[in-house]
Amino acid sequence: MNRQYETVIGLEIHVELKTITKIFCSCPTAFGGEANTHVCPVCLGLPGVLPVFNEKVLEFAVKAGLALNCEIASFSKFDRKNYYYPDLPKNYQISQYDLPICRNGFLEINSGGGTKRIGITRVHMEEDAGKLLHGSSSIVTSGYSLVDLNRTGVPLIEIVSEPDLRSAEEARAYMEKLRSILEYLDVSDVKMEQGSLRCDANVSLRPLGTEGLGTKTEVKNMNSFRSLQRAVEYEAKRQREILEEGGRVIQETRSWDEERGVTVSLRSKEEAHDYRYFPDPDLVPIVIDPGWVAKLKASLPELPDARKERLVREMGLPEYDASIITGSRDLADYFDAVAAEFNEPKTVSNWLMGELLRLLNASGMEMRENKIAPADLAALLKLQASGAISGKMAKAVFEEMFATGKSPETIISEQGLAQISDEGALAAIVDKVIAGNPGPVADYKSGKEKAMGFLVGQVMKETKGQANPGLVNKLLKERL
Numbered sequence: 001m002n003r004q005y006e007t008v009i010g011l012e013i014h015v016e017l018k019t020i021t022k023i024f025c026s027c028p029t030a031f032g033g034e035a036n037t038h039v040c041p042v043c044l045g046l047p048g049v050l051p052v053f054n055e056k057v058l059e060f061a062v063k064a065g066l067a068l069n070c071e072i073a074s075f076s077k078f079d080r081k082n083y084y085y086p087d088l089p090k091n092y093q094i095s096q097y098d099l100p101i102c103r104n105g106f107l108e109i110n111s112g113g114g115t116k117r118i119g120i121t122r123v124h125m126e127e128d129a130g131k132l133l134h135g136s137s138s139i140v141t142s143g144y145s146l147v148d149l150n151r152t153g154v155p156l157i158e159i160v161s162e163p164d165l166r167s168a169e170e171a172r173a174y175m176e177k178l179r180s181i182l183e184y185l186d187v188s189d190v191k192m193e194q195g196s197l198r199c200d201a202n203v204s205l206r207p208l209g210t211e212g213l214g215t216k217t218e219v220k221n222m223n224s225f226r227s228l229q230r231a232v233e234y235e236a237k238r239q240r241e242i243l244e245e246g247g248r249v250i251q252e253t254r255s256w257d258e259e260r261g262v263t264v265s266l267r268s269k270e271e272a273h274d275y276r277y278f279p280d281p282d283l284v285p286i287v288i289d290p291g292w293v294a295k296l297k298a299s300l301p302e303l304p305d306a307r308k309e310r311l312v313r314e315m316g317l318p319e320y321d322a323s324i325i326t327g328s329r330d331l332a333d334y335f336d337a338v339a340a341e342f343n344e345p346k347t348v349s350n351w352l353m354g355e356l357l358r359l360l361n362a363s364g365m366e367m368r369e370n371k372i373a374p375a376d377l378a379a380l381l382k383l384q385a386s387g388a389i390s391g392k393m394a395k396a397v398f399e400e401m402f403a404t405g406k407s408p409e410t411i412i413s414e415q416g417l418a419q420i421s422d423e424g425a426l427a428a429i430v431d432k433v434i435a436g437n438p439g440p441v442a443d444y445k446s447g448k449e450k451a452m453g454f455l456v457g458q459v460m461k462e463t464k465g466q467a468n469p470g471l472v473n474k475l476l477k478e479r480l
């Protein structure tokens with residue numbers, strides 16, 4: 001019998017915070033650098049050293065918790081999570097167990113044409129581990145591995161969602177929303193490709209209409225939104241096939257293989273008691289002043305949802321445009337800067353969603369690498385609106401601005417692109433075209449409207465496309 005199944009997904013997202021120094025020592029957190037140069041006795045885990053907690057980490061974690069509508073704990077502590085792993089020299093990770101800094105929050109995603117609230121179970125602070133560099137592309141076939149401890153002790157928050165997500169699309173929408181909130185908060189550089197945003201997905205299936213949870217697997221190693229979506233789709237399909245054949249899903253950790261497009265078994269899943277958590281005796285518990293939390297709350301920037309609503313309400317943007325524009329803080333800031341100088345918000349959003357995002361995607365660039373100053377884009381849109389250049393020219397000038405960062409005026413004068421809107425200059429060309437095309441002129445006069453298009457085309461040809469088409473039409477009609 002074919003049963004209907006429902007996919008249940010919860011996400012655990014690790015976020016590297018962009019503090020200047022590590023969580024328990026003063027080593028730099030900067031990405032990259034020669035292996036094992038950003039290290040000291042504390043983050044190397046040498047005997048006899050003591051961790052000193054970086055309070056900036058607490059501030060960033062609380063900001064994230066507030067933005068995710070969490071309760072902030074008044075009392076919190078650090079615990080040791082014991083396990084052996086070659087990139088974790090102390091053999092334990094300092095993390096938080098039963099008293100995390102934030103709990104019981106939520107965020108909202110767009111799903112099925114409406115909004116859906118996804119619960120946030122907890123947000124806790126911990127230290128990152130180092131990185132293993134394998135001798136070949138696969139851990140299985142490598143003859144050796146090297147360890148780089150520059151990343152050990154970089155501060156992380158782990159954001160754990162409730163199992164409220166029901167599809168790969170929802171998982172992706174949640175991750176995108178979370179990334180955008182963290183970007184607005186400026187607590188992380190949220191670069192998935194550099195590992196500053198990492199995602200594990202817990203996936204299980206249950207018969208549709210039931211409440212209990214099926215056996216889950218944890219899928220790791222997705223480093224883009226697309227691979228998250230593909231991995232969850234694959235894993236749900238794999239589990240459905242097992243269940244439909246009457247088999248049992250086993251609880252395990254699986255790794256997403258991007259190249260082959262499959263998940264593969266890594267290890268059977270540990271339980272919390274396998275880690276032998278206990279309070280870290282080297283770090284004093286954290287007592288939170290509610291006044292300080294209130295101050296942080298007041299300092300939060302306008303977040304994506306609020307900003308989207310403002311663009312719809314005050315600028316008259318369609319919902320769709322507003323959600324694309326506010327999906328990234330950099331893009332939203334840019335939009336505001338352009339719209340402040342060129343007061344046609346819909347035109348601005350069309351250019352950003354169309355031309356700008358297209359060129360950024362094609363060149364693999366981030367919004368912040370965009371060379372076009374907001375004032376220059378506003379100037380270009382004004383030139384187009386005034387008829388000084390045609391829409392087609394504006395796009396060509398825009399591409400040149402994108403490539404060089406030059407102002408539109410410079411590009412137009414360098415390339416001789418300005419539209420001919422001078423009546424005197426155009427009238428002479430129009431007269432010449434009328435004199436040289438007696439056939440089409442006679443056709444037009446006998447009522448064949450189509451002939452007008454031909455004559456306009458001839459004028460455009462004479463002027464290499466630079467004539468103002470509206471003016472050409474007007475001049476031709478006056479003369480015929």
Ligand SMILES: [Zn+2]
Nearest residue numbers: 025027040043
């Ligand atoms: Zn250090």
